Amino acid sequence: MFKFIDPFLVSLLSTLLIASFFPCYGSGVDFFNHLAIIAIALMFFLQGARLSRKAMLEGLFHWRLHLLIFLCTFALFPVLGVTLHYLFPQLLVPGLWMGVVFLCCLPSTVQSSIAFTSIAKGNVPAAICSATASNLIGVFITPLLAGFIFSSQGHMKLDGTIDIVYQLLLPFVAGQLLQPWIGEWAVRNRKLLSFSDRGSILIVVYSAFSEAMNMHLWQKLDIQQLLYVVGIDVFLLFLVLIITAIVSKLLKFPLEDRISIVFCGSKKTLASGVPIANVLFPSNMVGMIILPLMIFHQIQLFIIAILARYCAKLVDKKEKTEDASINQR
Structure with a gap:
């Protein structure tokens, strides 16, 4: 069981506890806010430097598979999130509902998918092509989706679009432009540079939850609210897993393609989600908004890890059946 536990989740929970008991105050808030901006820009710069253009082109013409994954990620999920909010508006406090809908707008993960x-x-x-493209396109689509849903409610920063350009897009484009010179180095040092990715998230989480503590977050939430968030996250994940499995089978995709659709179409990225939330929303709201995403992150790792082993057995069974059929001829 412990091998399914994401070590990064332990770091996240530790950071959350530190922020809960030792939040930053006064000038410390400004320091960590500026540090978070720098760390996020560095993270997207390195993502741009590491992103292989070849990987973007591989499987590009498998358009039916990619289209279905994108529709699940950027259409099915948001529709489900908004529908749940519409049907059960009183189930969660507004900040948590925003977090649930926001996670539904996020792109898929890359590494874990x-x-x-x-x-x-x-x-x-x-999977490489779809997950990579999802993250790249998500930098554009997620702010648009979130803006469409939240802007009329006045919950997003007025200059959120400008911040997306300066903090996310420009560093990413700069990394892509410098890829011919630093791309190989970035790939060789992927593990070392991953500390930059994870470190930036931890900084944002500490800054966000420090703000949340100053706003008395835990006094506003109770265990029932957290259990509701867990229940909604589990419901969303299982519903999307079932829908992607059924639709991909009805469309007669091969088993291997169906596995890619289910796994890529049902995941949501924590790595990009936290920085995007930090850019789009006021700092005093970020802590509550990313809470459903942090919970969803671990739930998807547990469930997908178990499902992956089951799917591997199905593929092995299929291959044995095909081999037996060939030998009988």
């Missing part, structure tokens, strides 16, 4: 697709013996090249 590819890793679990590989474990499940699915179509890995297609």
Whole structure:
């Protein structure tokens, strides 16, 4: 069981506890807010430097698979989140409902989508292309979706779009432009540079939850609210897993492609979600908004890890059946 526990989740929970008991105050808030901006810009710069253009082109013409994954990520999820909010508006406090809807607007993960697709013996090249493209496109689509849903409610920063350009897009484009010179170095040092990715998230989480503590977050929430968030996250994940499995089978995708669709279409990224939330929303709201995402992150790792092993057995069974059929001829 412990092998399913994401070590990064332990770091996240530790950071949350530190922020809960030792939040920053006064000038410390400004310091960590500026540090978070720098760390986020560095993270997207390195993502741009590491992103292989070849990987973007691989499987590009498998358009039916990619289109279905994108529709699940950027259409099905938001529709489900908004519908749940409409049907049960009093179930959660407004900040948590915003967090649930916001996570529904996020792109898919990259590393874990590819890793679990590989474990499940699915179509890995297609997963690489779709997950990478999802993250790249998500930098544009997520703010647009969130803006469409939240702007009329006055919950987003007025200059959020400008911040997205300066803090996320420009660093990413700069990394892509410098890729011919630093791309190989970035790939070789992927593990070392991952500390930059994770470190930036931890900084944002500490800054966000320090602000939340100053706003008395835990006094506003009770255990019932947190349990409701867990229930909603689990419901969303299982619903999308079922829908992607059924639709991909009805569309007659091969088993390996169906695995890629289910795994890539049902995941949501914490790595990009936290920085985007920090850019889009006022600092005093970020802590509550990213809470459903942090919970969803661990739930998806547990469930997908178990599902990946089950899918691998299905692929093995299929291959044995095909081999037996060939030998009988």
